């Protein structure tokens with residue numbers, strides 16, 4: 001197996017992108033190798049586990065030294081491979097936000113909501129993770145690997161249990177699904193705002209929180225890899241979300257259909273990025289943002305045809 005491994009900061013290695021995902025076809029996990037212990041960040045799906053294990057071996061890390069597996073959140077494409085991975089890494093603890101912990105220990109609801117958002121064809125199996133391997137990590141908690149120190153930064157918005165991870169040694173940050181990216185060399189895509197529990201206010205606060213960290217780089221799981229301009233990325237996302245909220249609110253006031261609101265949003269996005277309508281990356285939809293605006297102001301009704309499913 002040919003595995004690409006790139007050192008992106010001191011002690012931090014990007015693996016892949018690895019193919020084999022059910023939902024996200026190719027994504028990049030990271031290995032952080034401190035002087036005492038190691039960690040896997042953003043593990044991914046079961047099809048990516050063999051590549052990740054190969055990378056750990058190629059980097060010469062003893063399996064017993066991998067102390068933590070830390071995703072930014074528990075949307076399935078970030079964690080579906082974890083039950084398999086934990087079998088291979090005898091000492092590793094699975095670190096998630098306290099709101100996520102019960103749902104990996106008893107995953108019935110997690111699996112149900114995955115089916116609701118993605119349909120039942122595009123995800124693999126997920127078995128319960130035993131409680132003694134799960135660490136519910138609070139905001140500010142630090143995992144010391146020796147030299148590299150990973151700090152949990154609570155950044156809800158995309159999901160209520162979403163965290164970012166800061167390496168205090170290099171100031172590299174894994175921002176998870178908070179910012180949006182396209183394919184390398186292509187325009188940015190719209191952010192994934194389908195999750196029904198998306199919260200715009202919390203999202204915008206989390207954007208500011210990440211900005212205040214003054215990250216050296218963003219290390220992304222989806223496609224781009226290393227983003228050398230985190231500040232620019234955050235501003236881009238802030239503007240996008242504020243504009244989409246305006247478009248959705250206006251459409252909801254006019255009782256426009258979900259499809260029509262999506263069309264207006266795509267038009268706005270494609271004009272902004274100078275790309276054809278239909279390639280704006282909003283295909284994932286706006287369900288979460290619309291549901292948020294409805295929760296905030298129930299007089300704004302849910303538009304006809306609103307669905308979290310991908311088109």
Ligand SMILES: [Zn+2]
Pocket residue numbers: 073075158177192
């Ligand atoms: Zn997500």
Ligand SMILES: [Zn+2]
Pocket residue numbers: 075077078176177222
């Ligand atoms: Zn994601």
